[in-house]
Amino acid sequence: MSAGLLQTSEQKEERPPKPRASEEIAGELRRLILTGEVVKGEFLQPTVSLMRRFNVSRPTMREALRLLENEQLISVRQGSRRGVQVLQVSTDAATRMAGQTLQATGATIADLYEAQIGFEPFAARLLAKRSDRRDIAELRGHYAVLKQTLAAGSVSEHGVALARFHHLLVSLTGNKVMILVGDLIASTLERHQQRDDAKRYGAIMTEKEKLSFRLGGIKSIAKLIQFIEDGQVDEAEAHWRRHVENANEYWLRDQDRHALVNVVF
Known part of the structure; x- marks a missing residue:
């Protein structure tokens, strides 16, 4: 054609x-x-x-x-x-253009998950090394939002709040390059996960069962925040690496790891 x-x-x-x-x-x-x-x-x-x-x-x-x-x-x-x-220079446009470039160059979903493993644990390490009470207050505030969305029984709202937590974890480092790339990874993965979550569990899991499944992730986040507050640098990095690896393995299960990134749903 x-x-x-x-x-x-x-x-x-x-x-x-x-x-x-x-x-x-x-x-x-x-x-x-x-x-x-x-x-x-x-x-x-x-x-x-x-x-x-x-x-x-x-x-x-x-x-x-x-x-x-x-x-x-x-x-x-x-x-x-x-x-x-x-206008105010925004990362949104840069993120969108970068996402289109990833799709055009044949980047895969597995590539994104591997990049996330490299970024977020290091962000956790930086925050634990600094152990700033303002960072911890923001993390705990967002943790409260995650608990509220679970209590309200809304899987979709919880998914949005969870994506924002991943963004917050990287943005609190203050590293502009990490923030830009982290936004690209998180926003693209969020779209893929929302689509896959609906496809995978839409017909076989109730809302209550989905929320119960996500409760384990909430507990892991609470543990991460405690490591950061205590200034346990190695523990924070290692814990969050395990968390991201386990979560990514879950999302890649039953998926084609070589599927191309798709930013146009």
């Missing part, structure tokens, strides 16, 4: 094409935003002024702005506050 859309070997160019002017302009504006030379809430110069600055036509300038708008770095506003406004 796609054969007619592909170039023949004779049609393919030997040299890569030069970047378009719109891509070069978008790259320069992107650099200004990411380095903080222009900040959230500020408006870029009017389009006509930008056209003069970069010496390009209106269609080329519009294309450059469209690229940045797709990356959620700017918003092209209409009305009385018309103009191009700089």
